[in-house]
Amino acid sequence: MNTNTLSTTIKDTPLIIAGRAFKSRFLLGTGKFKNKLDLKESILASGTEIVTVALRRIDLERHQENILEYIPKNVTLLTNTSGARNAPEALRIARLARESGCGDWIKIEVINDSKYLLPDNQETIKATELLVKDGFIALPYMYPDLYVARELVKAGAATVMPLGSMIGSNQGLKTKEFIRILLNEIDLPIIVDAGIGSPSQAAEAMEIGAAAVLANTAVATAGSPALLAQSFSLAVAAGRLAYLSRMPHPKTIADASSPLTGFLFDHDHAR
């Protein structure tokens, strides 16, 4: 028997959102890509199965490329409600998205502040209620607050998407301890969204038990977006394995890795 062969095959459960199973736990945003080919390559390189898109007015003066042509058909579209400042506006955007025939999965994003782009949690709860009543699969983006998360669960959200830090800031998991509370208390997939600027930050979110991570700005603005997308995907998978391994917690004093018996100089020690 070859003792070098791994005795166990690592098995993970898929990410389940609204009854659908996904192998990849990395979600990619499609904004800010310099060109659409970079976007397509990033989707393929990362193996992501869910990408976010936005809805905007068509530019009447110049032709715009249709972004959907660069997104493989097997990838789930998650339309965000960016631009919505309140719950009724979020519902209006969601209904427009549904009319396109591209599904009814909506990332609820209700923002009233243009400097920090923080989500308006109270309007987000109202928007979740409205959208769920209207038949949408609602994935609300929120500031990590336990009471708000509980309201989102009550409203019928499919996931809760707390921010790691400000949108596009690349600051990473500044809200880690508050996300940890949601992970402990909320019985829905927690997808960390916003501010995740590097693969190590994505891995950190997965290590503490996040169900998935969404990144956009870091990938889209990298010198080689597809490379970073792949790196994010690997980091998310690595963080997931670490979480499943039930790795030990940090200690405040040393704990020797080598045995503390049988030293060569034991007789010296005994003297």
Place this chain on the structure above:
Amino acid sequence: MKITINGQEKEFTSSVNLKKVIEQFCKDSQHVIAEVNGTIIKSQVWPEKNLSNGDTVELVNFVGGG
């Protein structure tokens, strides 16, 4: 006849339906979504949706977003 399309006032000399307006302003109408006066109009009924003076039309499509 004046129609406001995506916030811009456009002048039309003769009566026009929504399908014609979309064909005029959108090269690729496959994933265009249209609202007239705040109501979504399904693509199947664009040809029958005649526009009137003062109507407000919103034409949207998908773009990159996070």
